Amino acid sequence: MDWFKSLSNVLYVDLTRKTFWVESREELFNKWLGGIGVATQLYKEEVPKDADPLSPNNSVIFAVGPLTGVYPLASKTIAVFKSPLNNYFSESHAGGRSALAIRFAGYGAIVIRGASDRPVYLVIEDGKVRFREASVLWGMRSTETVGRILREVTAGPGHRTIMRIGRAGERLVRYASVVTETYRHFGRLGLGAVFGAKKLKAVVVVGRKGFKIPDIPTYRSVYDEIHNLAVKSPAMKKYHDLGTAANVLALNTIKALPTRNFTSGDFEYAEEISGEKLAEAILARRVACAGCPTACVHIAALREPYVEEPYFYKIKFISYDHEPLYALGSNLGIGSREGFLKLLDSVEEEGLDAISTGVILAWTTEAFINGIISEKELLTKISWGDYESYIKIVRNIVTQPNEFYKYMALGVEEVAKRYGGLEYAMAFNKVEPAGYHTGPLFVISLMVGSRHSHLDAGAYSMDQELLAAKKQLPTPQEAIEKIVEEESWRQVLTSIAVCLFARGIYKPELVVKCFKPLMKEVSVEELRKLGREIWVEKQMIKYSEGFNPLEIRVPERVLKTPTPHGLIDEDYVKEALRYFNLIITLSHKLRG
Amino acid sequence: MKRLVVVDVNKCVGCQLCMLACSRRFGVVGHNKSAIWVRSAGGFERGFTLVVCRACRDPPCARACPTEALKVRDGGGVILSPSKCTGCGFCRDACDIGAVMWDYEVDKPVICTHCGFCVGYCPHGVLSLEEVV
Numbered sequence: 028m029d030w031f032k033s034l035s036n037v038l039y040v041d042l043t044r045k046t047f048w049v050e051s052r053e054e055l056f057n058k059w060l061g062g063i064g065v066a067t068q069l070y071k072e073e074v075p076k077d078a079d080p081l082s083p084n085n086s087v088i089f090a091v092g093p094l095t096g097v098y099p100l101a102s103k104t105i106a107v108f109k110s111p112l113n114n115y116f117s118e119s120h121a122g123g124r125s126a127l128a129i130r131f132a133g134y135g136a137i138v139i140r141g142a143s144d145r146p147v148y149l150v151i152e153d154g155k156v157r158f159r160e161a162s163v164l165w166g167m168r169s170t171e172t173v174g175r176i177l178r179e180v181t182a183g184p185g186h187r188t189i190m191r192i193g194r195a196g197e198r199l200v201r202y203a204s205v206v207t208e209t210y211r212h213f214g215r216l217g218l219g220a221v222f223g224a225k226k227l228k229a230v231v232v233v234g235r236k237g238f239k240i241p242d243i244p245t246y247r248s249v250y251d252e253i254h255n256l257a258v259k260s261p262a263m264k265k266y267h268d269l270g271t272a273a274n275v276l277a278l279n280t281i282k283a284l285p286t287r288n289f290t291s292g293d294f295e296y297a298e299e300i301s302g303e304k305l306a307e308a309i310l311a312r313r314v315a316c317a318g319c320p321t322a323c324v325h326i327a328a329l330r331e332p333y334v335e336e337p338y339f340y341k342i343k344f345i346s347y348d349h350e351p352l353y354a355l356g357s358n359l360g361i362g363s364r365e366g367f368l369k370l371l372d373s374v375e376e377e378g379l380d381a382i383s384t385g386v387i388l389a390w391t392t393e394a395f396i397n398g399i400i401s402e403k404e405l406l407t408k409i410s411w412g413d414y415e416s417y418i419k420i421v422r423n424i425v426t427q428p429n430e431f432y433k434y435m436a437l438g439v440e441e442v443a444k445r446y447g448g449l450e451y452a453m454a455f456n457k458v459e460p461a462g463y464h465t466g467p468l469f470v471i472s473l474m475v476g477s478r479h480s481h482l483d484a485g486a487y488s489m490d491q492e493l494l495a496a497k498k499q500l501p502t503p504q505e506a507i508e509k510i511v512e513e514e515s516w517r518q519v520l521t522s523i524a525v526c527l528f529a530r531g532i533y534k535p536e537l538v539v540k541c542f543k544p545l546m547k548e549v550s551v552e553e554l555r556k557l558g559r560e561i562w563v564e565k566q567m568i569k570y571s572e573g574f575n576p577l578e579i580r581v582p583e584r585v586l587k588t589p590t591p592h593g594l595i596d597e598d599y600v601k602e603a604l605r606y607f608n609l610i611i612t613l614s615h616k617l618r619g
Numbered sequence: 620m621k622r623l624v625v626v627d628v629n630k631c632v633g634c635q636l637c638m639l640a641c642s643r644r645f646g647v648v649g650h651n652k653s654a655i656w657v658r659s660a661g662g663f664e665r666g667f668t669l670v671v672c673r674a675c676r677d678p679p680c681a682r683a684c685p686t687e688a689l690k691v692r693d694g695g696g697v698i699l700s701p702s703k704c705t706g707c708g709f710c711r712d713a714c715d716i717g718a719v720m721w722d723y724e725v726d727k728p729v730i731c732t733h734c735g736f737c738v739g740y741c742p743h744g745v746l747s748l749e750e751v752v
Contacts, residue, residue: 178661234649234650313632315632326664
């Protein structure tokens with residue numbers, strides 16, 4: 028089949044009526060390329076601005092792009108939905124085999140509407156969608172077991188993705204994730220809870236089809252160029268050797284590794300949980316997303332003895348990255364590698380977002396120490412580094428045995444609003460932050476980024492680059508311009524659906540070249556214009572949903588702990604937000 | 620004659636670049652023209668299984684073919700004549716390791732020619748093309 032025809036197929040699934048159909052949306056893929064560009068338009072069609080994220084009115088959109096499977100490092104699926112954590116348009120990206128499976132199943136996007144009356148999982152295979160009973164899987168304690176069962180009862184090993192939720196999603200924890208291929212996640216902003224509300228336990232997609240490239244010789248040569256860049260690139264080698272965990276020591280050295288709920292940027296046990304130490308002591312295997320030579324996924328082998336029986340052990344394989352190392356390591360004062368891995372394992376089993384969970388646990392520890400909450404609410408004692416108690420709290424967040432834990436399941440902002448300690452409840456637009464205390468640009472980007480994620484603009488790098496170059500901070504207006512410009516280009520990268528780790532490889536000129544064998548003419552200027560347009564589209568949606576940059580709470584804590592750039596000046600941040608507000612208000616007026 | 624060999628399956632990261640390379644020989648993006656198959660060995664947590672044709676000297680797939688579409692190659696393995704193939708699938712059933720893959724679009728087997736194109740795209744030293752001794 029022709030590459031563009033198969034890309035333009037959008038699969039619609041209605042969970043309420045248990046029906047499905049395919050529509051050819053060539054006009055959408057022609058203008059918006061794919062990925063976030065197309066998913067944003069589908070969201071506009073699908074989700075009314077006042078929709079409750081946990082109601083059948085919310086839709087889940089998965090989209091891949093024109094380069095998916097075609098070139099190396101194009102392995103990402105973009106999920107778009109309304110977030111139950113902050114009630115805004117939001118997106119979350121994941122790799123694994125999800126992108127290639129969707130593309131080779133013959134779709135550019137999948138839209139999941141409505142809600143089922145009882146637990147189901149979907150099997151999307153050979154042009155059909157099967158709605159299968161999931162009552163037996165519902166309530167199962169580990170996402171790993173769910174994966175194991177689905178592997179056995181569905182077809183297509185090697186050609187499929189198995190996206191599933193854990194108990195956290197079923198019980199509507201607002202930061203529940205969707206796990207795919209055991210180690211990859213649609214982690215942020217609560218897609219797991221949206222699945223749970225739809226009584227959707229899992230989505231299995233089997234991709235057995237292929238498509239033809241019009242200009243084969245050019246295709247092969249562009250492919251080889253990117254392949255060589257990828258295997259020889261120092262940046263990709265870094266991702267392969269130590270993975271993102273290399274950030275732990277790098278950040279700690281400049282005192283930017285968030286520690287004990289952002290009270291410091293300097294963790295005395297950073298060495299113990301560093302990428303270097305983990306690789307030496309406990310790394311067991313690396314795995315890759317389908318279509319990516321890098322293999323950045325690092326898996327540790329944890330050998331645990333059974334206390335009740337001598338010489339009897341279990342070995343668990345747990346993947347680690349920088350973000351969990353910060354959230355469930357330094358930010359909780361956990362310097363024990365094994366303690367960290369056990370806690371991370373419990374988070375994975377339940378299907379929770381590691382970042383949000385870690386930030387909430389950090390707030391809990393401080394609230395407990397300050398006497399805002401007691402053992403009566405918490406049902407355990409807690410102190411920094413006590414990973415065994417943290418594991419108990421994680422289980423309680425999911426089972427929600429009392430009112431306190433019902434609030435814990437809503438996110439750090441909500442629980443702190445109810446019980447106090449808002450000044451150290453680390454959240455921006457209700458989204459718990461990633462692991463960088465690098466400076467003001469990062470903080471601003473968390474507030475204005477369209478999904479409030481560290482990947483919106485990668486501003487933690489901007490802070491660090493300024494530091495390395497010994498440069499002054501830009502003016503607040505320049506900071507916003509810089510962040511928006513970077514974020515706009517990233518809209519292009521996530522529309523063609525390449526991994527953002529490969530942003531150094533997929534430079535604008537190369538992206539143009541990638542389209543040549545597909546017989547699609549694009550120019551660098553057109554791409555940049557499109558990126559900006561997608562950015563505006565996303566801002567306009569959020570604007571209509573009530574987003575107001577002037578109302579964003581800046582957690583006091585982030586202003587009181589020095590960064591490598593010194594203390595963050597609140598006026599600087601506020602000025603940046605005012606300028607940002609001006610930009611989006613103007614955009615809104617221009618649009619009418 | 621050379622044949623494709625799995626040097627060390629433990630080095631495999633499951634990127635499937637070899638599978639993609641195999642289909643790319645025909646200008647196809649997908650896995651449907653691929654004669655090599657990488658799947659997890661029971662989940663990503665257990666590592667990977669690689670299935671490649673072993674270039675048997677007396678290949679059961681050729682013996683099972685009722686239409687003489689599969690001819691034994693010098694040095695082992697088989698060569699497919701698509702015009703003689705009826706897509707009965709006996710060859711696929713005859714291969715115990717599952718190395719006769721299937722192209723669902725044309726409903727015929729995909730047979731490894733031991734060309735070694737995939738080897739060039741394995742960045743982790745899992746595959747090699749070796750002289751048959």
